[in-house]
Amino acid sequence: MSLLSKSFILTLVTLLITLLLLPKAASYLLSSVLRSIGWSIKKKTNARREIILARVRAEEEEFRSKQAKSSPRTAAEDEDWEKVDNSALGNAGNGKPGDDEWDGIIGFFHPFCNAGGGGERVLWEAVRATQKRWPKATCVVYTGDHDVSKAAMLERVNTRFNIQLHPPTVVLLYLSTRKYVLSSMYPYMTLLGQSLGSLIVAYDAFNLLVPDVFIDTMGYAFTLAFSKLLFPSVPTGAYVHYPTISTDMLESLDDKTGLKGVNAGAGTGWKGYAKRKYWIAFARLYGWVGGKVDVVMCNSSWTSAHIKSLWGPSRKRNNKVAYKEPTVIFPPTAVRELASSIQVDLESERKTREPTILYIAQFRPEKNHPLILRSFARFLNHRKKNQNNNSQPTPRLILIGSVRHSSPDETHIYNLRLLAHELRIRDHTTFLCDASWPTILSHLRTASVGANAMWNEHFGICVVEYQAAGLISVVHDSGGPKEDIVVDLGDGATGFHASTEEEFSAAFEAALALPEEEKVAMRLRARKSAQRFTEEEFWEKWIGEVEKLIGMRKEQK
Incomplete structure (x- = not known):
């Protein structure tokens, strides 16, 4: 065994003993270390942030110049955007007009944004609504789709979903570690493997740019807790399409009909017993992670009920005064x-x-x-x-x-x-x-x-x-x-x-x-x-929730 391996094992054992014997001290120490790492990442990426914002301003000027020479948008497009604006302004949560001058960066964590499914429709509709409510904000999408340029991506969004975005304020940042969230990487303990793998991908994302607001729109809840530990001042939001674990999944282990998903009837024998215990333990960990999320949005009543059950206790403990139940925001449909x-x-x-x-x-x-x-x-x-x-x-x-x-x-x-x-x-x-x-x-x-x-x-x-x-x-x-x-x-x-x-x-x-x-x-x-x-229903509710996140960010400054 190499000296490096021995050193790593000794460090790991020491950390485990510390966590077991001195949980509060270990928690404080770990929190301090993670905040220091977050401070270092933010300092390191400040220069890239300025470059990105300068590029956005340059693209905005070029876009407006081209737009002035071409024909204006169609009446139908203007009508769509007017409806977004009308539903958004005055929805600041206090009855007063909202501040559409906010010019921060909202990071959307969606490594597979070119997948073309319902989750991607939600992402791009969310970006569209955000752009119109906060026209000076920059929408950064962390993606692993290296083979697709921004122009090609926005063209596909228009072709597949009939969603037209404002190109200058959309920024794609390309991840190099997306493979770590692929299920094929983890033949065993897939849920835990992908969840821990998402931390690697999130670390990659933060080293590209630390946003002012961080939103996961794909279901990687562990990245939100990681963000909160690294950057306490960055508000986090989750749009949950499907809980990573649920009581229905546990019940499916005992299903004898084979109708309840890919794990139906997998609870028999010692392997089934181990799987059940592993899922129960993971559910507790998943619940702790959910307690770190500031704003939770769910796509359906079914998802909301499960998220309340899994994340509710932890979120109530962490937000005894400000706790709010998940908001159901049905996905937008044409x-x-x-x-x-x-x-x-x-x-x-x-x-x-x-x-x-x-x-x-x-x-x-x-x-x-x-x-x-x-x-x-x-x-x-x-x-x-x-x-x-x-x-x-x-x-x-x-x-x-x-x-x-x-x-x-x-x-x-x-x-x-x-x-x-x-x-x-x-x-x-x-x-x-x-x-x-x-x-x-x-x-x-x-x-x-x-x-x-x-x-x-x-x-x-x-x-x-x-x-x-x-x-x-x-x-x-x-x-x-x-x-x-x-x-x-x-x-x-x-x-x-x-x-x-x-x-x-x-x-x-x-x-x-x-x-x-x-x-x-x-x-x-x-x-x-x-x-x-309708899309309008989605826009109005989405803007209301993001308004909360931006309000938290303003309070941090």
């Missing part, structure tokens, strides 16, 4: 655009709608595409046995989703294509990877049914898109789609719930077999329900 561009009435039902089932979801295992493929195959087989349906067009299944290239996603979609071939539904199934927004819009206009098969989907932006486009939803009977979206608001059903292959198959058949008048009535009820999830 409800208005979909409603205005897609017709829902008897005429469109007869001329435009086709017997097509649409599933919009990233091509990842947790989205459970195999369940939809098997359910569709069962539905087609049952349909073939019904002689009365032979004269009608054969229904189609269209799967649309983003794929993280050079990742397991590519293998996953290859296996899905093989499964479609084995189920003999290949001729009736279409896979579309990384489709543009106009392509998605086209399929939303012509499809009849929208599906979602993920167990405990945290929210389900695609389900809201289905509703806004007038599709009849068939969703998993759990999570956000069940609790928040596909609900009866008093007028009648807005879709169907299912859990098993048999239930999904029956729901597809029931949805497509509805009489025209009933189909149109359900589509209109769904569209009305979708009005709860």
Whole structure:
């Protein structure tokens, strides 16, 4: 054993003994050391901060110069921004107009900002709302997408989500350590490995730039606690899409049906016992981490309930006077655009709608595409046995989703294509990877049914898109789609719930077999329900929460 290894082990053992025997003294010592490291990082990055801000000012001047020579923005764009401004100003929390002159830096921690999923839509809508509320602020996104320039990234955001951003005040800082949050790095104890790995990535981010406000929009809560320990004056915010651990995950270990996620039934034997103990211990650690977050936002009622349970006790202890429960901010969806561009009435039902089932979801295992493929195959087989349906067009299944290239996603979609071939539904199934927004819009206009098969989907932006486009939803009977979206608001059903292959198959058949008048009535009820999830609703609530963070930052100075 080398001298260096012996020294490291001795230091580690000494630290552990100190923590056990003198917890308060060790905590104070550790806190002091981390603050010293934070002070050093901030001092070291001050020069880069000035360079970044100078570059932002230069780009702003160049942008305005080009804008003056070109045509002004369209009336529709101006109307969008006016609505953001109207909802934001005067929302400072004290009834007085807010200060839109704040020119600090807001750091968004989102290492996979080019993934093209619902989480990325939230990120970029958050950046858009922040830009309009605080036009002089700089929005820094910490990303690991080295192969994408800022111009290409913003173009993709516009193409995929129809979100137009103000380029000068968007800054991408490229991380060199993103691999440490990949699940493939940790074949065992993946949750803990990724969480600790996120600290390495966060350290990388802070060494690029220390922001004035730090917000995690991807689910790496450990980075927020790390930020608070290094930089106590930097307010932290979390937009939680999905709790890293939950009581539902623990319950899934005892599931014998195989329907509750990728860990269903994994609680048997000594390995299952060890996994359960490990998850319980991790949940306690996760709860402690959540206690360090200043402002917590959740994307659904389901997520909020779990975060209250996990983070609530620790946050109450740390903020006995100022404690506030998580704010539910539903993810933004292009409800208005979909409603205005897609017709829902008897005429469109007869001329435009086709017997097509649409599933919009990233091509990842947790989205459970195999369940939809098997359910569709069962539905087609049952349909073939019904002689009365032979004269009608054969229904189609269209799967649309983003794929993280050079990742397991590519293998996953290859296996899905093989499964479609084995189920003999290949001729009736279409896979579309990384489709543009106009392509998605086209399929939303012509499809009849929208599906979602993920167990405990945290929210389900695609389900809201289905509703806004007038599709009849068939969703998993759990999570956000069940609790928040596909609900009866008093007028009648807005879709169907299912859990098993048999239930999904029956729901597809029931949805497509509805009489025209009933189909149109359900589509209109769904569209009305979708009005709860507009971009404007998101902007207003997002700005209100970020206002709190900026207020904390001002108080620190």
